[in-house]
Amino acid sequence: MKANVAELAKLPGVWRGGELEHASQPAVPTGHAALDRELPGGGWPSGTLSEILHDDHGIGEVSLLAGAIARATEGDRMAAWINPPHLPYAPAIAQRGIALDRCLVIRPAHREDAIWAAEQVLRSGACGAALLWLAQDDYAWLRRLQMAAQAGRSMAVLFRSTAAERLSTPAHLRVALERGEGMLKVRIPKRRGPPLIHPIALPVGFAPRSRRAVARARVAVAAPAVG
Amino acid sequence: MLWLALELPSLPLQLAERGGGSSAALVISEGAAQRPVVLCANRAAKDAGIREGVAVAAAKALAGELRILQRDPSAELDCLERLAAWAGQFTPMSCVDGQGIALEVESTQRLFDGHAKLSASIRRGIHELGFHATLGIAPTPLAARIFARAQAQGIPVRSCLDEREITERIASLPLFLMDWPHEALARLTDLGVLRFRDILDLPAEGIARRFGPAITASLDRLVGKLADPRVPHVPPPRFRSRIELPAEAEGVEALLFPLRRLLAEFEGAMRGRGAGVQRLMLALEHARKARTRLALDFSSTEREAEFILAIAREKLGRLALPAPTIALDLRAEALLAYVPRESTWLPGAQEQALDRDRLVERLAARLGNDKVFGIAVADDHRPESNWKRERARRKAEPGSSAPRPCFLLNRPQRLIAEDGTPALQGALELIAGPERIEAGWWDGAEVSRDYYVAANPRGETFWIFREHHAEGAWYLHGVFA
Numbered sequence: 001m002k003a004n005v006a007e008l009a010k011l012p013g014v015w016r017g018g019e020l021e022h023a024s025q026p027a028v029p030t031g032h033a034a035l036d037r038e039l040p041g042g043g044w045p046s047g048t049l050s051e052i053l054h055d056d057h058g059i060g061e062v063s064l065l066a067g068a069i070a071r072a073t074e075g076d077r078m079a080a081w082i083n084p085p086h087l088p089y090a091p092a093i094a095q096r097g098i099a100l101d102r103c104l105v106i107r108p109a110h111r112e113d114a115i116w117a118a119e120q121v122l123r124s125g126a127c128g129a130a131l132l133w134l135a136q137d138d139y140a141w142l143r144r145l146q147m148a149a150q151a152g153r154s155m156a157v158l159f160r161s162t163a164a165e166r167l168s169t170p171a172h173l174r175v176a177l178e179r180g181e182g183m184l185k186v187r188i189p190k191r192r193g194p195p196l197i198h199p200i201a202l203p204v205g206f207a208p209r210s211r212r213a214v215a216r217a218r219v220a221v222a223a224p225a226v227g
Numbered sequence: 228m229l230w231l232a233l234e235l236p237s238l239p240l241q242l243a244e245r246g247g248g249s250s251a252a253l254v255i256s257e258g259a260a261q262r263p264v265v266l267c268a269n270r271a272a273k274d275a276g277i278r279e280g281v282a283v284a285a286a287k288a289l290a291g292e293l294r295i296l297q298r299d300p301s302a303e304l305d306c307l308e309r310l311a312a313w314a315g316q317f318t319p320m321s322c323v324d325g326q327g328i329a330l331e332v333e334s335t336q337r338l339f340d341g342h343a344k345l346s347a348s349i350r351r352g353i354h355e356l357g358f359h360a361t362l363g364i365a366p367t368p369l370a371a372r373i374f375a376r377a378q379a380q381g382i383p384v385r386s387c388l389d390e391r392e393i394t395e396r397i398a399s400l401p402l403f404l405m406d407w408p409h410e411a412l413a414r415l416t417d418l419g420v421l422r423f424r425d426i427l428d429l430p431a432e433g434i435a436r437r438f439g440p441a442i443t444a445s446l447d448r449l450v451g452k453l454a455d456p457r458v459p460h461v462p463p464p465r466f467r468s469r470i471e472l473p474a475e476a477e478g479v480e481a482l483l484f485p486l487r488r489l490l491a492e493f494e495g496a497m498r499g500r501g502a503g504v505q506r507l508m509l510a511l512e513h514a515r516k517a518r519t520r521l522a523l524d525f526s527s528t529e530r531e532a533e534f535i536l537a538i539a540r541e542k543l544g545r546l547a548l549p550a551p552t553i554a555l556d557l558r559a560e561a562l563l564a565y566v567p568r569e570s571t572w573l574p575g576a577q578e579q580a581l582d583r584d585r586l587v588e589r590l591a592a593r594l595g596n597d598k599v600f601g602i603a604v605a606d607d608h609r610p611e612s613n614w615k616r617e618r619a620r621r622k623a624e625p626g627s628s629a630p631r632p633c634f635l636l637n638r639p640q641r642l643i644a645e646d647g648t649p650a651l652q653g654a655l656e657l658i659a660g661p662e663r664i665e666a667g668w669w670d671g672a673e674v675s676r677d678y679y680v681a682a683n684p685r686g687e688t689f690w691i692f693r694e695h696h697a698e699g700a701w702y703l704h705g706v707f708a
Contacts, residue, residue, distance in 0.1 A: 061708050086637070086706060087614075089610075089633060090602040090615070100603055103601055105602055109595075124582055126586045180686060
């Protein structure tokens with residue numbers, strides 16, 4: 001019986017509940033070794049839908065993926081930004097190592113258009129990565145996006161609020177982000193393997209270079225306001 | 228030589244029903260205005276008992292509600308010429324012949340893997356265009372025509388590939404398949420000469436004396452004794468085609484079916500010329516209203532019907548039509564050289580670039596051009612001018628090294644400040660800065676700001692600035708996402 005289980009575990013798509021699945025899904029390294037170790041396949045899954053859950057904005061939710069996006073757009077594929085909350089700022093994106101000429105920003109007027117555009121982008125195969133802000137909770141639609149991402153071998157990342165953690169998802173990977181002690185704390189409530197409950201801390205987002213310099217500046221700022 | 232003849236039986240009726248069939252009785256009339264006769268009738272009219280050749284007045288009596296269309300020979304010729312242009316994708320030698328077209332396929336059948344596959348793809352193509360045609364294959368154009376006509380009459384004929392076999396194959400076919408004068412045919416019938424077998428047994432000199440040399444000459448051409456050269460149809464250097472809808476079409480979905488037929492015709496004609504277009508003009512004609520025009524523009528030369536239809540579908544979906552549509556008109560003025568792209572198993576950079584362009588076109592067609600764009604760094608120190616929208620996909624220069632946020636607000640947002648400390652969901656702690664940016668005094672949009680990176684107690688990090696001229700006024704300008 002035991003031998004049978006060991007053989008079963010060798011089949012593609014079959015893994016033991018207590019372990020991470022390491023084969024099958026293609027993945028791109030994120031550039032954060034600590035995170036890659038926790039992800040099945042040793043990187044962010046490409047060719048499928050994944051979710052980033054966060055309530056706070058400006059905690060490095062996009063910067064976390066910069067390395068993966070840069071890798072996913074190798075071979076001259078595009079990175080699509082669909083319905084982002086603000087304009088992606090070109091100098092910053094270039095700083096994070098993402099080729100600007102491969103970025104495509106799509107800001108549709110309606111929600112329906114955004115979902116349509118997301119499916120087109122994923123299915124076309126022209127985009128290696130797609131970042132989606134859709135405010136979409138309909139399981140059937142997420143399933144469609146998941147199928148489209150598989151068809152187009154595209155890394156689809158959906159940004160949602162942590163309220164979505166209660167809802168089921170067709171995505172294979174779900175990562176929850178929070179900020180604490182100057183680090184980005186990453187929890188993985190869903191992956192192919194046991195969920196990661198104790199968050200890992202990554203040095204993502206803005207790292208203060210010199211707090212003292214800022215403190216001085218702050219005094220300088222404060223002074224005229226007081227006087 | 229091997230000729231393939233296409234015969235379009237009841238062409239006037241096919242033309243009228245090409246935009247989609249209807250269940251109403253329809254006849255095509257021809258002849259003097261005082262006594263027009265029915266030239267052809269559709270199924271509904273035939274079911275009502277209307278036969279070809281009866282007077283229109285009699286037909287009206289038979290069918291309660293009858294649509295009568297006048298025959299338009301010029302439209303028929305126009306249609307056949309466009310078909311010949313469409314068939315240019317199969318052979319350089321295609322011409323209008325009788326009520327159909329004739330193609331010389333000996334030279335190109337190998338390209339299409341034999342005449343059987345070639346005729347199958349022609350049959351399929353004709354069907355996609357919305358026509359019904361019978362095919363005849365023979366070593367002479369006239370024999371091919373006779374075979375195609377025989378099939379249209381319901382007489383089964385196998386294709387003939389050897390010139391020596393023509394005599395035997397046509398032997399049992401009736402003579403009325405030839406385009407001979409009615410009197411000649413009537414007199415031959417009186418003599419008991421009904422089939423090709425009978426006339427080919429008679430001495431040629433006698434026939435020439437009784438019926439004129441034209442009859443014997445056409446018989447010689449038929450069996451290949453006399454050369455029968457044809458002039459290939461040269462299509463004009465533009466494309467134009469029109470399709471009339473059987474009934475007024477409300478909405479856009481009903482237009483896609485006839486539009487698919489127009490585009491299939493367009494693609495065939497372009498294939499024949501090795502051409503494509505960057506701009507197609509589609510006009511929707513309405514009854515008693517100005518036509519709606521729609522320009523389809525492509526960034527590269529295109530001709531594939533499926534792709535163009537997808538673009539047109541998105542564009543049409545955004546239109547508000549003033550009235551029901553009665554006809555579609557498709558035109559292309561400038562034909563450009565088209566480089567066919569091979570479909571490969573592993574797509575290379577070229578195919579990907581094509582996918583990309585097509586994706587951007589499809590998105591822009593539905594969402595609007597201003598909603599789909601690329602971004603680039605601009606040569607300016609002001610953050611709001613330090614980036615620019617680009618037509619998607621342009622090379623860009625590397626940016627600066629000072630910290631910049633992933634997201635920039637459309638316009639800076641004023642922050643609440645308590646005791647000179649800005650707040651956004653909690654007091655903001657300045658963690659980097661100041662970075663002074665002073666620029667723009669030369670064009671009236673002057674900025675003079677101190678930028679800081681600031682974080683609130685929850686760890687949300689923002690890019691904020693303090694206006695230099697207005698002390699204490701803080702603004703949010705970016706999010707370090």
